[in-house]
Amino acid sequence: MSNFDLVVGLSQSEVSRLLAGYHASAPVDDNPFKGREEVDVLDQLGVIEWDVPVAPNVVLDTPECSVWKAAQGEDGLTNLEAHRPRPKLPMLQLVFPLLDLKWGLKDAELEQGTSRNVLAHVTLDFREATIAMAVVALTIDQSEFEEFDKQLFNLLVLPMIFAQARKMLSVIHLPELKLGDDLLFKPLQISLVERCLLGATTLTDNPHPLDITDLTLPEEAVFLIVNNACINRALVTAVESLGDLEASDSGKIGILANWTSYARGTPSFTLGNLSPLTFSGTADLLLDVEVTLSEQFLEMLNPSKCAMMMWGGWGRRRVGRNE
Known part of the structure; x- marks a missing residue:
């Protein structure tokens, strides 16, 4: 698994x-x-x-x-x-x-x-x-x-x-990812799978060894896959920053939200400053995430502000309510 x-x-x-x-x-x-x-x-x-x-x-x-x-x-x-x-x-x-x-x-x-x-x-x-x-x-x-x-x-x-x-x-390397100060990852383990360069990691407090054997790769040219535990950690951090709210990392934030969906983003990579040996780049990350939010929470939450807290200022996500 x-x-x-x-x-x-x-x-x-x-x-x-x-x-x-x-x-x-x-x-x-x-x-x-x-x-x-x-x-x-x-x-x-x-x-x-x-x-x-x-x-x-x-x-x-x-x-x-x-x-x-x-x-x-x-x-x-x-x-x-x-x-x-x-x-x-x-x-x-x-x-x-x-x-x-x-x-x-x-x-x-x-x-x-x-x-x-x-x-x-x-x-x-x-x-x-x-x-x-x-x-x-x-x-x-x-x-x-x-x-x-x-x-x-x-x-x-x-x-x-x-x-x-x-x-x-020398220009070929995986983009450096910084997903906020509260998400700490182990060093990337890089591999070549199905003609894709992959970098995979776990959170520093994840006690289990890294394993991507059952992973199905997306079709996008550049992709980022984040699992539920990581998404939940980011949501908890964002919600806790809003004030004294009950929160847990089980995927449920008190009575406010049920966060259980799998999320995948497709960043577009843009070349930045070029030098003979290296390049720098920026990425615009869009995460498609399904979240069921209560009416009470929707009145309190500014989605764009929450996303900026979650993803270190360079990501955004779509947040919708179930009708």
Whole structure:
């Protein structure tokens, strides 16, 4: 049986949308999607220019074994050649529909071309309420390269793609949630379920271990699921702040309300300030909650004020009466 107080999730499409927002607003002075570098290679100065004209998208899944074996590590060897097994950690694939490249030795004519459907294979390590991501391999077509061009490409271009992909991935994380000062949660436990990044937690005084095995995920791109115990705690806190009223956390607030319904919200995520490595965001949370309130309580309660108390100033809820 599931035991959780709060679950927040980002679907695969929402993770891609966050990446698209970064692509549209990346800083000019450190843009992972477009740039030029000069590096030492073969005792000479090499040049790399790159442009990602279309925002990459994300696939929250592990690559097929055949794809993994053919992919290259940062050393230029395929995983098959280097005897690298497919990781057991959860993975995502960063997909570049188009990647325009120029590379070669400085003061010489540069090779140029457009690679399509380049894949960066990334492991996901969920520890200490964070997502540690490592780019471990690339899939990029080199079938038309001469041997020297292939060697130069692997020395110049592959390390650049690895490095820039790491910067792009830094925008991917679950939104930070603060649901009022009176609701204290344990650190999020992050997992990958049905191509969704999930963060789940319980209240600090919930004595039972976290369990989301029976959880049915909603269809929304971004979602927040709060269970009854958490909702009841918030309501009790809000009602007690109104004065000397009898209250309990059983879902009934004296003669004033019966609070037993399951609530789910769908916040819309908006990108805020962007930097090369992180982004900040805001969320507008709307909880759909069914509450049966007595006439006595309806005359006393200002619903919008109560909701602000419950959700730390950035949430609101619909409150209705049963006819």
